[in-house]
Amino acid sequence: MRHLAMLALLATSLGWAQIPSDLQPSATNVWGAEYPRVDSTGRVLIRIKAPEAAKVRLNFWSGPKMELEKQADGFWTVTTPPLVPGFHYYTLIVDGAEVSDPNTQAYFGGGRPVSAVEVPEPGSTYYSAQDVPHGQVREVWYPSKITGSWRHALVYLPPGYDTETKLRYPVLYLQHGGGEDETGWIRQGQANFILDNLIAAGHCKPMIVVMAYGYARRAGEAPPDLSGKPFGSPAMLKAMQDMASVFEDDVVQALIPYVDSTFRTRSDRDHRAMAGLSMGGMQTFQITLNHLDLFSYIGGFSGAGGMLVLGDRKLDPKTDYNGVFADPSAFAKKVHLLWLGVGTVEPERMRAGLLRLHTSLQDAHIDHVFYESPGTDHEWQTWRRDLKDFAPRLF
Amino acid sequence: MRHLAMLALLATSLGWAQIPSDLQPSATNVWGAEYPRVDSTGRVLIRIKAPEAAKVRLNFWSGPKMELEKQADGFWTVTTPPLVPGFHYYTLIVDGAEVSDPNTQAYFGGGRPVSAVEVPEPGSTYYSAQDVPHGQVREVWYPSKITGSWRHALVYLPPGYDTETKLRYPVLYLQHGGGEDETGWIRQGQANFILDNLIAAGHCKPMIVVMAYGYARRAGEAPPDLSGKPFGSPAMLKAMQDMASVFEDDVVQALIPYVDSTFRTRSDRDHRAMAGLSMGGMQTFQITLNHLDLFSYIGGFSGAGGMLVLGDRKLDPKTDYNGVFADPSAFAKKVHLLWLGVGTVEPERMRAGLLRLHTSLQDAHIDHVFYESPGTDHEWQTWRRDLKDFAPRLF
Numbered sequence A, B: 001m002r003h004l005a006m007l008a009l010l011a012t013s014l015g016w017a018q019i020p021s022d023l024q025p026s027a028t029n030v031w032g033a034e035y036p037r038v039d040s041t042g043r044v045l046i047r048i049k050a051p052e053a054a055k056v057r058l059n060f061w062s063g064p065k066m067e068l069e070k071q072a073d074g075f076w077t078v079t080t081p082p083l084v085p086g087f088h089y090y091t092l093i094v095d096g097a098e099v100s101d102p103n104t105q106a107y108f109g110g111g112r113p114v115s116a117v118e119v120p121e122p123g124s125t126y127y128s129a130q131d132v133p134h135g136q137v138r139e140v141w142y143p144s145k146i147t148g149s150w151r152h153a154l155v156y157l158p159p160g161y162d163t164e165t166k167l168r169y170p171v172l173y174l175q176h177g178g179g180e181d182e183t184g185w186i187r188q189g190q191a192n193f194i195l196d197n198l199i200a201a202g203h204c205k206p207m208i209v210v211m212a213y214g215y216a217r218r219a220g221e222a223p224p225d226l227s228g229k230p231f232g233s234p235a236m237l238k239a240m241q242d243m244a245s246v247f248e249d250d251v252v253q254a255l256i257p258y259v260d261s262t263f264r265t266r267s268d269r270d271h272r273a274m275a276g277l278s279m280g281g282m283q284t285f286q287i288t289l290n291h292l293d294l295f296s297y298i299g300g301f302s303g304a305g306g307m308l309v310l311g312d313r314k315l316d317p318k319t320d321y322n323g324v325f326a327d328p329s330a331f332a333k334k335v336h337l338l339w340l341g342v343g344t345v346e347p348e349r350m351r352a353g354l355l356r357l358h359t360s361l362q363d364a365h366i367d368h369v370f371y372e373s374p375g376t377d378h379e380w381q382t383w384r385r386d387l388k389d390f391a392p393r394l395f
Helices: A002-018 A191-200 A234-262 A279-290 A306-310 A328-334 A348-363 A380-393 B002-018 B191-200 B234-262 B279-290 B306-310 B328-334 B348-363 B380-393
Strands: A044-049 A056-060 A065-067 A075-079 A086-094 A097-099 A107-109 A112-119 A136-144 A149-157 A171-175 A208-212 A272-277 A297-301 A337-343 A369-373 B044-049 B056-060 B065-067 B075-079 B086-094 B097-099 B107-109 B112-119 B136-144 B149-157 B171-175 B208-212 B272-277 B297-301 B337-343 B369-373
Touching: A044 A086, A044 B097, A086 A380, A086 B097, A097 B044, A097 B086, A097 B097, A136 A234, A149 A191, A149 A234, A171 A234, A171 A279, A191 A208, A191 A380, A208 A234, A234 A279, A272 A279, A272 A380, A279 A297, A297 A380, A337 A348, A337 A380, A369 A380, B044 B086, B086 B380, B136 B234, B149 B191, B149 B234, B171 B234, B171 B279, B191 B208, B191 B380, B208 B234, B234 B279, B272 B279, B272 B380, B279 B297, B297 B380, B337 B348, B337 B380, B369 B380
Parallel strands: A171 A208, A171 A272, A272 A297, A297 A337, A337 A369, B171 B208, B171 B272, B272 B297, B297 B337, B337 B369
Antiparallel strands: A044 A075, A056 A065, A056 A086, A086 A097, A086 A112, A107 A112, A136 A149, A136 B136, A149 A208, B044 B075, B056 B065, B056 B086, B086 B097, B086 B112, B107 B112, B136 B149, B149 B208
């Protein structure tokens, strides 16, 4: 035990000694916080005050799990190996309590507010604020008879929306993943900057993007008790399935009518798209394929037909999804784009599901795009790249 | 020590035994979280998992500090005495690490994301979503040459803004407190619902509300290192003073021009107001009184002339604030409303500053409103009431 501790200490010391001088506070830090810091190789230095703790562990969700080392001043520190560029969720486990690092902004993931660092991607400017016209993101509250409540959504309006008052715009419905919420695509994904930059470069059409809260229960129904149920557990999966059908009704009967009556949309099916990541991709498949009268562009980012409908089996084009995949040419006439994406280093289960759907669609002669994000996991850098590839193909 | 522990255990047991059956999850909880729970007397039951912790303390910022008691299942619990109705920030201190409770949403306060509970106020509907037309809250990014950056602000647009396209609206600039950010008035204060309800009842004029990020530093200047400096420390106060003048330039030279060119505002001084809470009240006094060519309505919520300009002395109407208070009738002609508010149970230093300013203004024969929120501390329930009293007096 003592030997292991010595090794850990040695490793940490070496880590410190090797830190290049270009350590910078993460872009996700709160005002004035010097830690966490990120260097140009992607290493992250975490530091938290916990003077009376016996053990502090670092838990990057798609990355390293490491012990922090106690320093003489009551702070605990650790330096990670290089992480791939992008946005990385993490928590700290202080004597068994899994908590956020108070030094970063909180991002909603895993069903709770958690910490994150941003590792810059050299040369990538497509998801940050550039000197181009900026759209607005609006918070709206729409009434839903399905849920019997006011529901919160974010709506991106492209630059010029307020001045070009005669123009009407196509709409992309863009959903977050399981454990995240309607703020994810803006705060984690920076979707507004991705759209601003694509639109400014002429790479995609000006469009409205609607980001809704993907959880729903019918008016009067009790909430599922998910306390203590880890993300991805059977209880959470079941809750997702139940919710997916409620959310489907909410999107079709409450959200779309609200958006079309509130904003200057083009409200025919040729100008309505839906995409989502992980759980949001599964919801997208269910909602769009049950309502091809409403949607003609479909995107599944690291989640699509998978878990909710198909489980571990291949797609049967004759029967699954009401048989919409049975006739490839009829499908191609109706659906202008079917788009699937997955990161090359996502967990095997995730990749297997997407790859199985991809090959199922190939076997069924269904035209579609299959995109693999190099070197990225089940994480936001994958989904930023997905949106960057997907949006220019719309409308 | 053992005796104290026994007493604590006894107190906790009694607490549990007395809990009425109307304990409900707090409105601030994340989806599915059963804790924290609040009963109809305002008591709060907190519960967190920390199986290996030696000591867990609860820290309500304007409320009780208590030890949690370890249960056999690895969870720690505590029930507070009754809290006054409203929104209450808290943190948990797990073996010396001050962290958020993962069971609630995160709210930006004290310079970091923290937890909170909402204790319902019986009969009060003015700050919650009612079945009335809802305005929208827009996220905007405005360019500032003062700070050399894109700055984020939230803008409330009243119901009808998008359909009554010929109408122009007066504007209230509404600032958060020290340690908070531009999201505070919406997420903690629910200012949008307060305005929706006042407007629907005909109690206030439809208006635009601009909520900006109150921290600023000049382009090229290094950030102040506030890590480890507690909220309210001399270092933070100095940083606030430095920032106030940069923020003043940002508001006058970047934000107001952006708002007036982006939204359908009435851009004369008779239709522009500013108010803020705590630090935001001090910024409001500085900015409005230096720019009476731009503003004619002024509100200081639990913060006004106080710390930043006057320190612990009385106002000298002849010299302070460029002598604007020297001539009461000239002041009354220029300033349509000067409004001060403070909670009756705020810390003595806060109350003393506001009361001293109030009596200074009385002595100088300056017409103003002085409002005291009964039973509330330096906290959001005070500021919600302030806004409810202040907004109907505008425009």
